Amino acid sequence: MDLSGKNILLGVTGGIAAYKSAYLLREYQKAGAELRVTMTPSATRFVGAETFSTLSRHDVAVEVFNDTNPSKSWTKHIHWGEWADLFVIAPCTANTLSKLVHGQADNMLTSVALAARCPLLLCPTMDAEMIHHPAVRRNLKMAEEYGFHLLQPESGYLASGLEGTGRLPEPEEILKKTVTLLKQQRAKGPLSKKKVVVTAGPTREFLDPVRFISNPSSGKMGIAMAEAAHSMGGEVTLLHGPVESPLPDRFRRESFESADDLFRLAQKHAKADIVIMSAAVSDYKPVERNSRKTKKKDAETTLRLEPNPDILALLGKNKRDGQILIGFAMETDNLENNALEKLKKKNLDWICANNLTGDGTGFEHDTNQILLLGKNDRKTFQGEKKIISRQILEYIFKEKPKR
Numbered sequence: 001m002d003l004s005g006k007n008i009l010l011g012v013t014g015g016i017a018a019y020k021s022a023y024l025l026r027e028y029q030k031a032g033a034e035l036r037v038t039m040t041p042s043a044t045r046f047v048g049a050e051t052f053s054t055l056s057r058h059d060v061a062v063e064v065f066n067d068t069n070p071s072k073s074w075t076k077h078i079h080w081g082e083w084a085d086l087f088v089i090a091p092c093t094a095n096t097l098s099k100l101v102h103g104q105a106d107n108m109l110t111s112v113a114l115a116a117r118c119p120l121l122l123c124p125t126m127d128a129e130m131i132h133h134p135a136v137r138r139n140l141k142m143a144e145e146y147g148f149h150l151l152q153p154e155s156g157y158l159a160s161g162l163e164g165t166g167r168l169p170e171p172e173e174i175l176k177k178t179v180t181l182l183k184q185q186r187a188k189g190p191l192s193k194k195k196v197v198v199t200a201g202p203t204r205e206f207l208d209p210v211r212f213i214s215n216p217s218s219g220k221m222g223i224a225m226a227e228a229a230h231s232m233g234g235e236v237t238l239l240h241g242p243v244e245s246p247l248p249d250r251f252r253r254e255s256f257e258s259a260d261d262l263f264r265l266a267q268k269h270a271k272a273d274i275v276i277m278s279a280a281v282s283d284y285k286p287v288e289r290n291s292r293k294t295k296k297k298d299a300e301t302t303l304r305l306e307p308n309p310d311i312l313a314l315l316g317k318n319k320r321d322g323q324i325l326i327g328f329a330m331e332t333d334n335l336e337n338n339a340l341e342k343l344k345k346k347n348l349d350w351i352c353a354n355n356l357t358g359d360g361t362g363f364e365h366d367t368n369q370i371l372l373l374g375k376n377d378r379k380t381f382q383g384e385k386k387i388i389s390r391q392i393l394e395y396i397f398k399e400k401p402k403r
């Protein structure tokens with residue numbers, strides 16, 4: 001089972017099966033997923049939060065208010081609902097089930113469940129007598145009506161010493177259900193059946209075999225855009241320059257080095273339904289490229305440069321009906337005006353304007369601040385590149401994911 005690149009939020013509630021959640025977390029990680037954990041206060045009576053924070057290599061969210069460290073904003077955890085591709089509550093006690101179907105938010109787990117826009121998978125786990133109680137049966141029915149996904153408990157030996165239905169299914173079953181749900185989610189995504197081309201990373205313009213002109217682009221924003229488009233159902237092709245960031249292999253990838261290489265690839269994919277041009281393309285290339293290493297001299301020297309093709313402007317010029325072109329604008333001055341000018345000049349539908357001088361924005365960072373500009377629209381996005389990429393595409397394509 002492959003869950004690489006998927007963000008799974010694991011909710012652990014206060015039942016004896018909470019100890020099994022640690023194994024479940026490990027199985028998710030082995031399948032390639034990234035994990036964060038939220039626990040109810042009573043779950044911590046069964047397993048310490050430290051177990052989950054060590055395994056997930058991340059803080060565990062238990063309390064809404066952090067008295068010991070108020071600087072750790074409680075709203076941070078609300079963002080987990082946006083970060084997650086799936087929120088899995090395993091085990092889910094009768095108490096938490098009841099809170100979820102009645103919209104209660106009295107701890108971090110239930111608050112995140114209300115805020116989450118991703119699908120919710122509940123693994124109800126309790127004693128057989130409890131699961132047959134009419135109130136629990138009704139809550140389970142309500143959970144289905146709300147569109148929560150349920151994985152029915154298994155039968156067998158229970159912690160009470162009795163035999164019956166109520167056991168937490170094996171991790172393999174939960175992972176299988178996860179894969180199915182994520183596939184279904186993709187199929188009904190707003191970009192389903194759309195061909196999406198995303199470019200990422202820098203170009204390199206070689207002067208000789210050992211020197212080139214380039215820029216510090218890490219490709220992180222483009223890769224995040226490609227991931228977001230893929231999770232929204234798009235048939236994604238990622239065109240990437242030389243980057244060190246890990247490249248997902250869930251979708252097609254083709255590599256480029258120079259702007260001319262990228263130009264050829266862009267022409268090959270010019271019919272795509274959506275083009276997202278996040279690559280940092282060098283505007284110039286050396287007039288000459290020496291096949292041998294240039295030797296140093298004790299004198300000034302001049303480098304002659306000629307312009308590269310403006311790939312996005314050419315795509316804009318030949319834009320077909322219904323095609324959506326999304327560009328980026330890297331600016332240090334007059335962010336909005338310069339970006340709006342590029343939007344018009346390159347015949348784009350949207351432009352993501354990036355102020356390179358802000359804190360935690362632009363090249364190499366994991367976070368970014370983007371001013372998204374459309375022909376009659378403007379909206380700011382700020383936060384982790386992985387999260388805002390998704391928000392930007394959801395905003396552009398106007399559909400919120402369904403549970």
Ligand code: CTP
Nearest residue numbers: 277279281283308309310311312327328329330
């Ligand atoms: N771009 C492109 N081909 C180029 C240069 C840029 O396709 N030769 C694309 C970038 O990928 C980006 C958009 O055009 O989506 C704007 O790039 P940017 O570097 O901000 O602006 P430029 O058009 O190069 O203008 P300037 O450098 O003068 O700001």
